Amino acid sequence: MSYFLYLFMPLLIAPNIDGYKILVYNLKFAYSHYAYNSIIADTLAGAGHDVTVIQADLDLNVKHPGAQIAKTYNIPVENEIAELLTNNSMADLIWDLDGSSFAQLKAIENFMKAQHLHQLKIINDKELAKWILNEKFDFGYAEVYSMHMIGLFKAWNITKYATGTATTLIDYMYFFYGVPFSPSSMPNMLQASSPKMTYSERVINLLGYLFFKSFFYYNADHITGEKEINKMYGADTFILERDLGEAAFIFINTNPFFDFPHPKTEKMIAISGIGIPEVKKLDKYWDDILNLRNQTILLSFGSLAKSSKMPLILKQSIVTTVKKLPDITVIFKYEIEDDGLNKDVPNLILSKWVPQNDLINDPRLSLFILHCGLNSVHEIAFAKSDCPSLAIPIFGDQMRNAQLIKSNKIGAIMNKLDLSKPDIFAKYIIETMNNKEFKQNSKQLGNMLAKRPFSAKDLLINNIEFACEFGNLKQLDLESRHQGFIVYYMLDIIVPFILVLIGFMWCGIYLTIKFIQFSIIRRFKKYRPVSTENN
Template identity: 30%
Template sequence: MYHAEWYLASLIIIFHASQNDSYKILVYNPRFGKSHTKFLGSIADTLVNAGHNVTEFAPVLFEFSDSTGSKLAKTVKIDADPEISKIMNVEIFAQDAWKRNQQSIFSLISVMKRMSDALLKNCEFQLKQEKIMQELKSEKFDLAIFEFNQCFAGIIELLRIPAHIVVSPTALFEYAIECFGIPNIPSYIPSLLTQYTDKMTYLQRLKNLIITILTTKLLDNHTIRCQALFRRLYGDQFIDLKEKLAQVTYVLTNTDPLFHISRPTIHKMLELGGLALPKPQPLSKEWIAVMNKRKAVVLVSFGTVTLSCWMPNETKQALLDAFDSFPNVTFIWKYEKDEHLIAEGRPNVITSKWLPQSDLLAHKNLIAFLTHGGMNSITETLNRGKPIVVVPLFGDQMQNAVLVQRLGLGIKLSLSELAIKEKIKNAIYNIIYDKSYAQKVERLSKMMAKKPNQAEEQLIKHVEFAAEFGQIANFDPYGRKMSFVSYYMLDIIIPFIILIFFIITIICYLIIRLFRKLFHKAVICNNNNSIITKVKKN
């Protein structure tokens, strides 16, 4: 009897202990892009599996991008505002990505301005859902997790959530880096939107500086507009949104130090590459048959936004003609419209609207991946140890493509080169037969697998720490509060240079005076000697 009572008491203690360690967490997962939705949904599911009470807040920004996020958390959804599609039609944006000048600064400005308008409209639409906001506030969450988002920073304040973490499926934009007080040095740290490495030419450094300043200014302007919206709705004393964003406990990015460029960091910044990496699952019989049809398989996919069916016809034809050059290789192409019959008459080309991408990448017969270079795709491919042919289209894909090439993990093609059969053919040939690519990727894959601290474990520990302790003052660098002049010590350097210049000027002046005096004395002496000589002669 005694043992039974002791056992029951132990169970009760364990139960209460587990309850005390469970936190209420709000994950902000707007339906913005499928890869972003998948990333945040995976984080929510990981935390649910760790025993936490997780709610996913899912306002739909674009109908096109509406997709499933968390499979385990409670989801609170807000349908899309139909007015947003009038500001920015994401389907047209995605279709234009196949034609857009990737390096055009004017194109970048246009896209960012339209995106700012759409996000601002969506923010006001969310804030008007007063019933949902009140329900979320009544939950009394311990912690909020979200991608860098000015609107949700204000919502956190409205919901009275005491702590928050920013996560990112990509490397951070320069504006976020500045906001958190992370040092950003454009001389060797390329902007996320460029195709530069850390070794830049003079002109590349100039362009990198311009793009860094430009994107920072555009995003700062968006923050100002969001700030005006909140103060219009909730009064002039509403908290500064940029300051609220800076008060995060942690910034967790889906980047990997083994892949990304080494850069200065701060205590609150953590790189957890592979954060949403799914474990390989067994393939269906149909897919196994496809994978075993030939000894070599190349996967082709350009993501869930820039669909292959929207490619220009000449690009599609160039790809198909290049595939014809490799009859012993099976090409599995994610192509979204079966009715196009794009692979008809080509036995080595298999098309499908949907692919179990991560599982296919794990198959032994898959030898390469032709991809747009989104961070999720890059992470999956590198962890599976497969070389890459990458064709960047927009956003962080530009930087990812350069990093792949920089480390010898694959080959980068430009969008214009994707319309040239010989360019595609040469890239595929080299990625298959030049074994250095496979060897380097395999080595990197092993390093990623053997990292001392795995991403999922680190996520759970840091989330629980943040939920318990909130903002950590020591994690907040004072540098972010300093003025430009003070931060770069211009108030010391400029006066010092002026002082040195003044001292040099004085010294030069004194030297000139001295030489003049000496010269004057020499002239007088010479004249006197001449007079004496003449007198003696006389």
């Protein structure tokens, strides 16, 4: 028996010979993005493919372990680049930012600098290029925030590729796929409104859309690396408008049953939920905390807007609010557990880390107060409990994400400025926590998403494998991708038609005037008295 086991052991441990060699590019610049792309890599590796992740530690504050199944290839990051994000002073000021487009861009200024510097390093890394060319990868994947990788895939003879985004699709990205973005009914990525907008909201939405679109095109060379790639690998190696739209698919962190309806192409695949971990039984520590009182609240503002960095007045207000609710346990995700914030507040539990998904799936959790990072929003949406949510968006796409909670009636939204007002904060907590409609809708939404026809994991694996075999699937390209402004909006038909119509109208008016003049002159001659001077 042992002889046969020894004989066939190589077959048991050998890699799947039908698997594809897939290259994934994953920058460590934000926890949610790094985690999302790591899960994509591990999901494909778990399906039997030979997946290699190129990764670089741009932000050393991101503690996610990265891909666990896929192989990794670490690119050293220069101190200057890592310093821009690791010690980013703007990250500490997020709590003080307003919701304007300028403020949002100011907050990501260091990211753009770091991204560009690292982009230049990658483009000019001949050793990396040589290694990848020798590996002969079948397929490439990179997030749209690393657009230069699409050009590098082509330069490295990886002709089959896909993109993705850990957020909803950025407004100006629709253009590359030939899909219209309508500011009248589609909130832009940073817009704090639902598709049913007031007049003022539509004005703000339009201006925001135009601002970010103009910003992108003004900084296109800096963001995309198109000029540097073509300089390094030859003219026309990378043309963003052509090559981004030619990607086989774009995998978006959304779900059609929990998103605002919008036009899309078959290349846009929604795979939200793929990063949500399986619910585990709480250990004794957390189990005991949930048993302390009849009601328990989880308060978490994510990893970017650090709770320990919020203004002192907000911290004091949260403590005062918790004191007003002595019969409720409040678990507060807070980075510094021993700074005395919860001194003499027995119902306030501080923790650097919380098993968030396990807690919100526990029926004993009464309310989830969140910042509305997309991963947290999806976790509460997919949760099978009846826990309602109180959304307090802080920055970026959190404004739009909060509207998903409100539109689906699974919770309420509170302005972050009201965190400084204990009475208002406590009122929101009580009203949201005791809202029966929110509880019913939360339970129903979780059940609906659990029973969706196709799982996110299957959508990712099946579509990637399909693209690996058949390429970038030009059959799915909309013709509008290749149309100019005049043809797309049918101005070549509408303008001549209007000119002809104006011509007919002018002729009609001209003939009418002439007819009237003729009639008046004829009538005048008919009734003009006959002259008698010659008699």
